[in-house]
Amino acid sequence: MPASSGATPIQEPQTPGCRERKKAATRKAIADAALHLFLERGYENVGIREIADAADVSTATLFKHFPSKEALVFDMDADREAGLLDAVHQRPEEQSLLAALRDYVLARANISRDAEMAQFLKLIRSTPALSEYAHRMWMRHEGALTQAITEASGAPPGDPTCAALAHFALETAALARASADPPRAVESTFDLLEHGWNATGQGV
Numbered sequence: 224m225p226a227s228s229g230a231t232p233i234q235e236p237q238t239p240g241c242r243e244r245k246k247a248a249t250r251k252a253i254a255d256a257a258l259h260l261f262l263e264r265g266y267e268n269v270g271i272r273e274i275a276d277a278a279d280v281s282t283a284t285l286f287k288h289f290p291s292k293e294a295l296v297f298d299m300d301a302d303r304e305a306g307l308l309d310a311v312h313q314r315p316e317e318q319s320l321l322a323a324l325r326d327y328v329l330a331r332a333n334i335s336r337d338a339e340m341a342q343f344l345k346l347i348r349s350t351p352a353l354s355e356y357a358h359r360m361w362m363r364h365e366g367a368l369t370q371a372i373t374e375a376s377g378a379p380p381g382d383p384t385c386a387a388l389a390h391f392a393l394e395t396a397a398l399a400r401a402s403a404d405p406p407r408a409v410e411s412t413f414d415l416l417e418h419g420w421n422a423t424g425q426g427v
Contacts, residue, residue, distance in 0.1 A: 250288045253278040257295035262342055266296075266350045293356035296347070304364045311371040320372055324392045325413040331396060332405035344400060358397050365389050391416055 256277035260269040271292060275285045289295050310327035311320060318326075334340050347353045368389040372378075378385050395412040399405035 253285055297360055307368050308371045311375050328396050329409045332399040332409045
């Protein structure tokens with residue numbers, strides 16, 4: 224017998240996969256709305272309430288996905304760490320660790336030539352809060368990268384050379400982000416890491 228018009232419709236329970244897809248879609252909608260408003264009006268001129276309204280969510284929902292306003296701009300942190308570790312562990316057998324890291328950081332720098340990415344980088348460079356946040360977020364991968372380099376090289380735990388390579392590889396990406404010529408900044412810095420200061424011909 225059909226349910227009466229006043230009956231509450233039975234809702235199908237959402238599967239874990241469906242819930243995750245909806246969560247990811249909401250997160251993307253919020254991040255896209257925030258970036259659009261930031262690029263259009265400037266980071267400092269956009270409020271959290273405006274972003275939530277543009278994404279058609281509540282501020283409470285926004286903060287469930289992003290703990291701060293700065294975090295709205297950087298939505299791929301886990302993917303970045305996975306990419307870094309893959310550059311070390313999935314490199315061709317004949318490729319050195321240094322060359323693999325150079326290729327990874329250089330690929331990121333070359334993306335900056337894209338018009339949309341250039342706009343994004345300009346936003347970061349022109350906003351001190353975002354520049355500082357971007358650097359903190361990027362350098363937080365230092366421990367994981369150090370461990371990956373240590374394992375891949377067979378060095379003993381705590382080896383300072385592995386820690387130094389991880390640190391300077393990550394700092395190179397930060398230097399490139401702030402440079403007017405990101406690929407050149409990457410190549411110059413990795414040349415220094417590979418050959419040392421004396422080989423650069425820069426003098427004492």
